[in-house]
Amino acid sequence: MTVRYVRPVSHSAYAARRMGLAALVLFVLALLAHRFGPLRTPDFLALVLMSAAIAAAAVPLALVGLIRLWQKGAEGGMASAKALVYAGVPLGFVAAGAVLYLTRPPLNEVSTDLEDVPAFLSRPQYDQQWLTTVATTRAAERQAQLAAYPGLAGRRYEGALDRVLQGVEAAAISARIDITDRKGVELPELQDALPGQEPQPDDAVAEVGEVPIPLPRPEPALPGMVASLADQDVLLQGETETLVLGLPFDIVIRLREDVETTFVDVRVASRYGAHDLGMSAEIADDFLDRLDAELLGIAGG
Numbered sequence: 001m002t003v004r005y006v007r008p009v010s011h012s013a014y015a016a017r018r019m020g021l022a023a024l025v026l027f028v029l030a031l032l033a034h035r036f037g038p039l040r041t042p043d044f045l046a047l048v049l050m051s052a053a054i055a056a057a058a059v060p061l062a063l064v065g066l067i068r069l070w071q072k073g074a075e076g077g078m079a080s081a082k083a084l085v086y087a088g089v090p091l092g093f094v095a096a097g098a099v100l101y102l103t104r105p106p107l108n109e110v111s112t113d114l115e116d117v118p119a120f121l122s123r124p125q126y127d128q129q130w131l132t133t134v135a136t137t138r139a140a141e142r143q144a145q146l147a148a149y150p151g152l153a154g155r156r157y158e159g160a161l162d163r164v165l166q167g168v169e170a171a172a173i174s175a176r177i178d179i180t181d182r183k184g185v186e187l188p189e190l191q192d193a194l195p196g197q198e199p200q201p202d203d204a205v206a207e208v209g210e211v212p213i214p215l216p217r218p219e220p221a222l223p224g225m226v227a228s229l230a231d232q233d234v235l236l237q238g239e240t241e242t243l244v245l246g247l248p249f250d251i252v253i254r255l256r257e258d259v260e261t262t263f264v265d266v267r268v269a270s271r272y273g274a275h276d277l278g279m280s281a282e283i284a285d286d287f288l289d290r291l292d293a294e295l296l297g298i299a300g301g
Helices: 011-036 041-072 077-103 139-148 161-174 188-193 225-232 279-300
Strands: 109-111 155-158 178-183 233-241 248-258 261-270
Touching: 011 041, 011 077, 041 077, 109 139, 109 279, 155 279, 161 233, 161 248, 161 261, 161 279, 248 279, 261 279
Parallel strands: none
Antiparallel strands: 109 261, 155 261, 178 233, 233 248, 248 261
16 A cells, blocks of 8 residues: 655745735836836835835745744745745835935935025925925034035036036936026027037137136135125026936035136935935935036046
């Protein structure tokens, strides 16, 4: 008589695999709909947290399946392993966000000028839904920015405003910043002088002394110095999104001319929520680095 050994089946392992797969599919669909579709950031974050909750519920079921495989040889070991892999994606994403939330300063925006913050030309109100928001930026938050990002500072270039504006526009294109509004000096001829196009014959070669060079910002000589320069400001307002997640940020770039130098300051604000996870500073640094490269590239030509 043949004796057939019937292995027990771990139903919890297969249930964990289904739940883990559902969590992964929900996370991927939410990410794609937010990055390339109409899904707004609050809804995206809510769906991500929901997928993480489903994934978290799948993990103990998968562990039970592995324990039963070890103790009784029950079927479902592969299903438990797949469940843990599926659940690890949304759980890892949420865990990474939680680490940034706890380790980065609780700021919604950053500015390279903490004394005279560049003003948005028009900052529409977005429906925050369940996310908390920040109405105004307090002095304590400015001090928190200074402590967290001491190297985030504006630029001072030895060059006329029109030449620096040319580099700003080129750097904005390179940094994937879409300029939506502008105020100040109108220089339409700069559109014909962007990098990659033929320069005008009269300005084909610049003198070495006219090349914009980044310099440290000087301290105001008089208390009213900043106010006296306000009428010479050129403001560019734009928006950008993070490359992978598509998180939206609003940006304002201010150019201020003073004698033979031009100041460039940047303000970057997260569109949703009260915490930018440190991304505003990264966007500002990236733009300023690209601006330095653009203006130094003029010298190389």
